[in-house]
Amino acid sequence: MTRDRGSAVVELVLLTPLLVALLLFVVHVGRAGEGMTVVRHAADQAARAASLVSGPRMNEVAQRAALDDLSHQNSSCISPSVSVRRTVVGQTTWVTVRVTCSTSTAGLGLLGVGSYTIAASSTEVVDRYRGGD
Numbered sequence: 001m002t003r004d005r006g007s008a009v010v011e012l013v014l015l016t017p018l019l020v021a022l023l024l025f026v027v028h029v030g031r032a033g034e035g036m037t038v039v040r041h042a043a044d045q046a047a048r049a050a051s052l053v054s055g056p057r058m059n060e061v062a063q064r065a066a067l068d069d070l071s072h073q074n075s076s077c078i079s080p081s082v083s084v085r086r087t088v089v090g091q092t093t094w095v096t097v098r099v100t101c102s103t104s105t106a107g108l109g110l111l112g113v114g115s116y117t118i119a120a121s122s123t124e125v126v127d128r129y130r131g132g133d
Contacts (some may be wrong), residue, residue, distance in 0.1 A: 077101035
């Protein structure tokens with residue numbers, strides 16, 4: 001019985017790095033999921049805001065709405081960019097907003113992962129009575 005006392009310590013020493021790596025991986029996946037949700041919400045808010053104004057103001061309003069939403073979410077987005085595209089089909093005008101940003105991987109150096117880009121887009125019909133030209 002006394003010969004097995006050291007085996008528990010050896011098992012713990014061997015398993016601890018694996019458990020730490022697993023924990024860091026879970027944090028990494030959680031950040032990626034949270035980042036995608038935040039960027040998608042910012043794109044939705046920007047598209048909705050752009051659909052309520054006239055054509056010349058859409059870019060400005062969408063950019064302001066997306067950046068405000070990202071800053072209120074306390075997200076880890078680095079250098080976000082916003083692009084706006086208007087599409088006219090018959091009498092219907094659509095506005096599509098695409099939000100792109102890089103994420104922070106601070107604290108995950110042991111995993112060896114670098115920064116990655118998250119992008120989301122949202123499309124809204126321009127409100128004819130508010131945003132029409």
